[in-house]
Every structure is written in structure tokens, then in C-alpha cells.
Amino acid sequence: MARLFGTDGVRGLANRDLTAELAVDLAVAAAHVLAERGEFSGHRPRAVIGRDPRVSGEFLSAAVAAGLASAGVDVLSVDVLPTPAVAYLTASTEADLGVVVSASHNAMPDNGIKFFARGGHKLDDAVEEAIEAQLGEDWERPTGASVGRLVRAENLACEYIDHVVGAVREFTGKESPLSGVRLVVDAAHGAASVVGPEALQKAGADVIVINADPDGLNINEGVGSTHLDPLKLAVLEHGADMGVAFDGDADRCLAVDHTGAVVDGDRIMGLLAIAMQSAGVLYRDTLVATVMSNLGLHHAMRAAGIEIVETAVGDRYVLEAMRENGYVLGGEQSGHVILSKYATTGDGVLTALMLGSLVASGGSLHDQCASIATLPQVLVNVGGVDRSRVHTDSALADAVAAARTELGDSGRVLLRPSGTEPLVRVMVEASTEDDAHRYADSLAGVVKERLAL
Structure with a gap:
């Protein structure tokens, strides 16, 4: 099974990849992992939730709030606020976790859910994996006065x-x-x-x-x-x-x-x-x-x-x-x-x-x-290749070393394998646009030849 969390939370096409059901399940799992790690200082676990204005954020943030409250977490809903504002308020209110419903710079149909730990910090891989492991697990549901409460806290924007x-x-x-x-x-x-x-x-x-x-x-x-x-x-x-x-x-x-x-x-x-x-x-x-x-x-x-x-x-x-x-x-x-x-x-x-x-x-x-010049930078994506061999193929390594020697301190070469596709990104910086294109195209050709699937 592919890892659910990407580089910045869980993201996908809203109501297709990222559904209300998944949002509830993620919230419950996050409550069990993050709230249990918090020191509650005499209060019940508490979460801050914010979102960006995209329309799907309305039902997804409601689903996240429902999941958290069903797990016994009190929810402060700050409504539409930037991601860093939610991170800050997670820390300033001493909440046990923060949640942002946003797909950042993505187009409107997408959306995402990202979590902050106590103190407003992003989660490390181990914590994200622990949340994924909790998805679908049986759990004891609180009842009566033990369920979480939802408080609207838009005033925290100030x-x-x-x-x-x-x-x-x-x-x-x-x-x-x-x-x-x-x-x-x-x-x-x-x-x-x-x-x-x-x-x-x-x-x-x-x-x-x-x-x-x-x-x-x-x-x-x-x-x-x-x-x-x-x-x-x-x-x-x-x-x-x-x-x-x-x-x-x-x-x-x-x-x-x-x-x-x-x-x-x-x-x-x-x-x-x-x-x-x-x-x-x-x-x-x-x-x-x-x-x-x-x-x-x-x-x-x-x-x-x-x-x-x-x-x-x-x-x-x-x-x-x-x-x-x-x-x-x-x-x-x-x-x-x-x-x-x-x-x-x-x-x-x-x-x-x-x-x-x-x-x-x-x-x-x-x-x-003016004191910070920008060198011409060219990026070439080479698809249909075995990205796992980008740093082990000897002929490709020789070509990269030769380009770096020729460019010296006036340029730079970087080869990056995609994390999800059979693709390698070739980035070259040089003192002129022509040189950057020439070296990038040449190295892209070597990547295609040596790493072709």
C-alpha cells in the first residue's frame, strides 16, 4: 500500500481522493497518536483547526472536527486562516495538535489535510506512519460529557x-x-x-x-x-x-x-x-x-x-x-x-x-x-528511465563529473530522481543561458541512454 502522507500532509482531489470519510478517519487516528503524546495540563485534549477558502474545505474541515470531537478532543475552529497562523495558534493556545485543511498552491479542486504537533511543529515521518497505522483500528468511543466540544474562535486571527x-x-x-x-x-x-x-x-x-x-x-x-x-x-x-x-x-x-x-x-x-x-x-x-x-x-x-x-x-x-x-x-x-x-x-x-x-x-x-545575482538555471525532466540507478551508473557519473569540472565555480550540476515517477530531473546552472541549456541537454541525453527502461 502506498504511503498516504506526502511531503506536506495528505493531499488529493477533494471528494474523490480526499473524502469526508477519510478526513474523519484521519482525525480520529491523529487524535489517538498526537493527543495521547501531549501533556494535557489538567484539560482535555484540544485541537486548533483552520482552512483556506476553497469550497471543499467547508465539508472537509467539518469532517475533521467531527472526527476529533468523536475521539474526545475539544476543537477550536479558527475558520479561514493561513497555515502559519494555525501553527502559531496551536502553540499559543497550548493545543495538543493543529490541523489545516488546504492544498496550498494547488488548483481549487484539490485539497489537503496537514497536522501540527504540540508547539505548532510539523510531524516527522515516524509520527505520520503511526497515524496511518491507526486508520481503521477499533477504538473505545467516548460518550456523554466525554465527547469533544466545538468552539468557534475566529477572533484568534487578531x-x-x-x-x-x-x-x-x-x-x-x-x-x-x-x-x-x-x-x-x-x-x-x-x-x-x-x-x-x-x-x-x-x-x-x-x-x-x-x-x-x-x-x-x-x-x-x-x-x-x-x-x-x-x-x-x-x-x-x-x-x-x-x-x-x-x-x-x-x-x-x-x-x-x-x-x-x-x-x-x-x-x-x-x-x-x-x-x-x-x-x-x-x-x-x-x-x-x-x-x-x-x-x-x-x-x-x-x-x-x-x-x-x-x-x-x-x-x-x-x-x-x-x-x-x-x-x-x-x-x-x-x-x-x-x-x-x-x-x-x-x-x-x-x-x-x-x-x-x-x-x-x-x-x-x-x-x-543587485548584490545577489541569479545565474541562468535550466531544468530538464527525463522520463521513462530507471531513477534508482541515477547515482550508481558509472558512465553517467563520469559525464556529470566532466560537466562539473568544465563549469568549475561558475556553474553547477544536480541530478534528482523523482520520488514517485520513472523520471530524473537534470538541473544545470551556468554563467550564460546557452551554456546552461547545452550542458543540461547533453546530460539529459546521457540519462536517457544509460537509464532507459
Whole structure:
């Protein structure tokens, strides 16, 4: 049987792959695993549930709440809120678990369920496997006064806004850390459609809001962090200093500068790392990034005296490295940025606040980004191959070694097998677009020849 949990919870086509019945069963299993591990401090087990605005989230969050309550867990329903807000509130309310019903940046028909342990932390593989093992097991059902209660707690959104605004105030030492910044925010018709703009305004920014009218059907539809053209146009139209875009559950943030040029997660992390180093709060002068971060980021960080610790692709691996070693900044090129002093997961609203504060105090985003060059990057997917031999075939290893030698410090080669398909991803960075394409195409040809099924 295939593993139910993916890299970020359980996800699939709502009401087909992810049904109400499965949501109830997952909630019951999670209650048995996560609530039993908690120290209840004299109260019954408690959970926080939030969701993004997609229409299927209405019945799926109701199913999750029903499952938890049937297992004797009290439920605080915060309704539509970003994933990082649910993680924060799981910790601040001392809940034993948190649940988010969201498919993040996926299209509207999909949905997902992800869990947080006590303290608002993502689950490790062993805990997810324990939850899967509980599915379908017989269990003693509480009755009468022992069943869980459902409490609507939408007012907790204000607590999250205060938290993220307080974080940027603490970092800058200013009451209005974004004062003087004219900023466009694209909320992707998603979970941050209300709290994102409110937090930015509370921090002093002059905010123009676009794509913040969720109707349950329009989340991520041609907008947000995966579709930046509307943000670019709005920044130019309004003469804004910058723009930020969230995805559906607002755990990621990308930006554009005043010229409409994209500022990806690598550049955001690099700017924050330099600012935090200057403030003396970048632990061990270290940034955690995945193997997909651009070589230009590595060059810029080396010049600034900042070390990069690399992890596998996925924010969960970045989080693991940060928690194990006490690092305070990490993330991905896609815009997941983790500031561990203030958040236990990627937080798009917090990232936008921090980036806006750099513009308020340090000049244009365009000029600041000049110190972090981006090398041309080409990704070629080679299908129909035996991905298990990507790191053991000697001829392929020789071809990769030769390309790396020729590129030297001005380029990079990475071969990654897909986790689910007979496919290998060939990524090449080089000083020119032509070189990147030439090496990528050449290595893709070797992969196809040597690993063909």
C-alpha cells in the first residue's frame, strides 16, 4: 500500500481522493497518536483547526472536527486562516495538535489535510506512519460529557496579526517598521486575504490589495505566488515600491521590485540573511537552503561571510536542519521562508513584513537585490528511465563529473530522481543561458541512454 502522507500532509482531489470519510478517519487516528503524546495540563485534549477558502474545505474541515470531537478532543475552529497562523495558534493556545485543511498552491479542486504537533511543529515521518497505522483500528468511543466540544474562535486571527507585526517591530526597533513603503499585496484569493493586508497596514505600509475576494472557487486561479503577472502590472500601475504575493495558504511569499522584476525566495533569504547578520541575530552566520537554491545565492553569501547549509528539497527538511542545529533562517527558492524565532513553519505574511522593513530602512528592493545575482538555471525532466540507478551508473557519473569540472565555480550540476515517477530531473546552472541549456541537454541525453527502461 502506498504511503498516504506526502511531503506536506495528505493531499488529493477533494471528494474523490480526499473524502469526508477519510478526513474523519484521519482525525480520529491523529487524535489517538498526537493527543495521547501531549501533556494535557489538567484539560482535555484540544485541537486548533483552520482552512483556506476553497469550497471543499467547508465539508472537509467539518469532517475533521467531527472526527476529533468523536475521539474526545475539544476543537477550536479558527475558520479561514493561513497555515502559519494555525501553527502559531496551536502553540499559543497550548493545543495538543493543529490541523489545516488546504492544498496550498494547488488548483481549487484539490485539497489537503496537514497536522501540527504540540508547539505548532510539523510531524516527522515516524509520527505520520503511526497515524496511518491507526486508520481503521477499533477504538473505545467516548460518550456523554466525554465527547469533544466545538468552539468557534475566529477572533484568534487578531492574535496572529499582533504576533507577526510584533515580530517585525522587535527586529527593527520601530513602531511603524514599514512606514513610507507603498506596497501591493496579491492574496491569491486565499487564506491571507484579510490578515495579510491588515498586518501590513498595521506595520505602517501604504497597501494596495489585489485578488483578495475569495468565493471558494477562485483560489490560486491565475493569481498569487504561482502567477506573478497581475502583481507586476499592479506595482507598475500604482507606482508602488514593491509587491508581494502569497499562495493559497500563505506559507510562502514571492515579491517584485518597483520595476516589476521578480524577487524569488533565494533573493529574499539572501537579503534577510545579510540584514540579520548585520543585526547580530543570524545564528552562526548560517542560512539553511535546499540543493535547488541558485548558485548566485551561494556566491553572494560567501562574499558576505555567511555559510549555507544545504538540505534535500522540501521545507520539512529545511525545518529539520534548523531545529537540530538551532539555525534561525532557512527556506526555499519557491518562497517558503522560515524565521524560527517567530514561526515554526514558512510564513508568507511574516516574510512580507520583514522584506518590507528592509525597503523602508535600506533603499529600493531593486538596488538591494543587485548584490545577489541569479545565474541562468535550466531544468530538464527525463522520463521513462530507471531513477534508482541515477547515482550508481558509472558512465553517467563520469559525464556529470566532466560537466562539473568544465563549469568549475561558475556553474553547477544536480541530478534528482523523482520520488514517485520513472523520471530524473537534470538541473544545470551556468554563467550564460546557452551554456546552461547545452550542458543540461547533453546530460539529459546521457540519462536517457544509460537509464532507459
